Amino acid sequence: MRRTSGKVWLVGAGPGAPDLITLRAAEILGRADIVFYDALVHPETVALAARAEKIAVGKRCGKHSTAQRFINKRLADAARKHAIVVRLKGGDPMLFGRAQEEIAALQAAGIAYEIVPGVTSALAASAELGVSLTQRGLSRNVVFVTPRAGAGESAHDWAASVMAADTAVIYMGAGQAQLITDTLIARGMAPAAPVMVVENASLPQQRSRSCTLRALPDASAYLSGGPALIMLGQVYAAAQETAVPALPRALAA
């Protein structure tokens, strides 16, 4: 009898802390034959796939990473050999994770797939800050946005979504802090608007900084190179008032 192909699971690994993973994700990892994991996934999370062959597929800004097209092909190839193939992604797979390209490739190859959600970093950062993304009378909507556009992708107006949002969470933006500040001020956002920068949310090495929009480039320079979110909105005003000034006064103004 002809052997049918296995199934590919796109699994959210959560924001970083290995215990912020769903039971469903842990269970499928335990049964996986092969796991393709992103650079941001914690080693203890990868280790949950005790019996699987483990393959790193990179994905950190500016560093070497496996081309997306190659990952798509490897997933399909693996499913022809193995029953349970896991594609393990940081946070939630359906948010800035290029899941749709992997789904399209699997559909085109006629391979079964399933998606397991994860805790996205914006939610982990909010939990650590103790600041709700929505608040009665202050914030009734949240935007998840990135200023980053892929090669060949047409430019999109990320700043318009930030300006329209009560609370905005910018993913993959810490390396472009100056551009973000300049663009938003040019669009009319107050230079004193409250901003929060959170690096390595949910991990022991987490750092967060409360600052103004104008001081964002300085606050970002203080980061240590881990994944970071820039969060904007009036919900961060209270934190700004109570923040310990960690930067020279001239910079923090």
Ligand code: SAH
């Ligand atoms: N799918 C992921 C996002 C992938 S894009 C998710 O749902 O979280 C990668 C970006 O996510 C990083 O550039 C950073 O902006 C953010 N990020 C991921 N992990 C993070 C963490 N632990 N703390 C802060 N930001 C994080």
